[in-house]
Amino acid sequence: MTTLKVDAEEVSRSIEEVAGRVAAMVRGIAQLEVPTKGLAWSLRQTAAHLVAAASLNAELLAGNIEPHDAKDIAALNEESLAQVGAVTREELADAITGAALDLVAAARAHPEGQKVRWVNGVEQDIGTVLGAVLGEFLVHGFDIARSAGRPWDIRREHAAQVIAALIPVMPMFVHQENAAGFRGSFDIRLRGGVRFVANFDDGVLTTESPDETPGQRPADCHISADPVAMLLISYGRVNQWGQLARGKMLAWGRKPWLAIRFGSLMIDP
Numbered sequence: 001m002t003t004l005k006v007d008a009e010e011v012s013r014s015i016e017e018v019a020g021r022v023a024a025m026v027r028g029i030a031q032l033e034v035p036t037k038g039l040a041w042s043l044r045q046t047a048a049h050l051v052a053a054a055s056l057n058a059e060l061l062a063g064n065i066e067p068h069d070a071k072d073i074a075a076l077n078e079e080s081l082a083q084v085g086a087v088t089r090e091e092l093a094d095a096i097t098g099a100a101l102d103l104v105a106a107a108r109a110h111p112e113g114q115k116v117r118w119v120n121g122v123e124q125d126i127g128t129v130l131g132a133v134l135g136e137f138l139v140h141g142f143d144i145a146r147s148a149g150r151p152w153d154i155r156r157e158h159a160a161q162v163i164a165a166l167i168p169v170m171p172m173f174v175h176q177e178n179a180a181g182f183r184g185s186f187d188i189r190l191r192g193g194v195r196f197v198a199n200f201d202d203g204v205l206t207t208e209s210p211d212e213t214p215g216q217r218p219a220d221c222h223i224s225a226d227p228v229a230m231l232l233i234s235y236g237r238v239n240q241w242g243q244l245a246r247g248k249m250l251a252w253g254r255k256p257w258l259a260i261r262f263g264s265l266m267i268d269p
Contacts, residue, residue: 110126
């Protein structure tokens with residue numbers, strides 16, 4: 001059941017598809033200056049952020065810029081908005097698809113299996129970089145759609161690709177205040193294939209495949225989750241209580257109550 005390796009080509013195709021859907025949605029929204037629910041940006045700025053995120057990572061993959069630190073992401077997001085020159089809906093939509101295609105082209109220029117320096121200068125698989133950008137398109141597509149009253153479907157396989165891709169970088173996004181003093185482990189199983197163990201030890205997170213270590217102790221809490229629900233919880237878009245009530249998440253084990261704490265131990269990617 002364990003699937004932690006991400007196929008970069010599959011994620012590339014997902015980015016092309018989802019970016020096209022976001023662009024089509026942007027073309028159809030008459031008023032882009034309205035606020036995006038839950039964000040400090042307008043719909044135009046949220047769409048522009050997607051252009052900037054894809055472009056930034058394309059430049060990184062091409063070796064044209066140095067990696068940034070995780071602590072600088074928020075400031076980098078704000079700075080990047082001013083660099084997107086698209087004005088009309090058509091220009092903005094074209095910029096979204098263009099940036100996505102540039103990113104995919106930059107990824108495909110790397111030999112299979114080659115790693116790149118990414119956030120905090122740590123080497124990561126190309127699939128991790130692509131999965132992170134796919135997550136941006138899926139989640140901000142969700143933000144734009146619910147703010148504009150448009151439908152937005154997140155496919156389970158796309159959500160699973162994002163989560164699998166981000167497992168190696170999860171330790172960079174621990175909520176230090178909430179995780180301080182906490183010790184516990186979670187065996188997380190996404191319905192559809194991805195499974196991993198997250199071990200917290202006083203603010204330090206390590207991840208591993210189940211049973212990959214001899215003598216590995218059983219997890220304190222086992223979680224079975226719908227990939228879309230887990231994605232939106234991880235990005236702070238939906239409440240985990242509601243997902244538990246709807247059966248989108250189930251918890252069991254020695255300490256099943258820890259499931260309600262998992263989301264608070266991480267900051268939004």
